[in-house]
Amino acid sequence: MGEKKIKVGLLFPPEKADKPVVTNLVKYNLSFNILKAYISPGKTGTMMMELKGQGEDLDRSLAYLEKEGIQVKVYTDSVIHDEEKCINCGACTAVCPSGALVMNKETWELEFDMDACLLCGHCVRACPARAIKSFDDAVL
Ligand code: SF4
Numbered sequence: 001m002g003e004k005k006i007k008v009g010l011l012f013p014p015e016k017a018d019k020p021v022v023t024n025l026v027k028y029n030l031s032f033n034i035l036k037a038y039i040s041p042g043k044t045g046t047m048m049m050e051l052k053g054q055g056e057d058l059d060r061s062l063a064y065l066e067k068e069g070i071q072v073k074v075y076t077d078s079v080i081h082d083e084e085k086c087i088n089c090g091a092c093t094a095v096c097p098s099g100a101l102v103m104n105k106e107t108w109e110l111e112f113d114m115d116a117c118l119l120c121g122h123c124v125r126a127c128p129a130r131a132i133k134s135f136d137d138a139v140l
């Protein structure tokens with residue numbers, strides 16, 4: 001099985017907020033990159049991160065997080081971008097810093113590349129059709 005890269009949102013209950021749960025992910029031979037985190041001791045916390053590793057190790061690590069009482073949401077294109085609501089206006093492409101949102105020049109439809117996305121949330125605020133879900137909402 002080859003190496004995979006996924007983006008996930010995690011919701012930590014207050015009692016887990018200051019525990020070294022995330023650092024334990026190295027035990028699953030994963031590399032990870034924290035993109036955003038709101039963690040305070042004694043409060044519910046959220047974290048968005050990119051995980052890279054073999055598919056089986058990724059599955060085991062997500063099972064570990066859930067066993068620790070952490071809610072996990074794996075982000076996919078359809079979790080974030082609602083094609084039904086999108087009117088292909090292109091407004092989001094102007095604010096995207098990573099090139100994750102581009103207009104296809106032949107079909108003039110929006111294309112979303114989850115791999116390139118930094119989960120910054122600028123597109124959520126720019127979209128007049130509410131076709132991009134807030135990443136925080138998508139976590140939970
Ligand atoms: S969250 Fe940021 S990087 Fe991701 S698609 Fe939206 S604007 Fe681009």
Ligand code: SF4
Nearest residue numbers: 086087089090092127
């Ligand atoms: S701003 Fe919203 S409606 Fe416009 S292209 Fe982007 S996702 Fe679609």
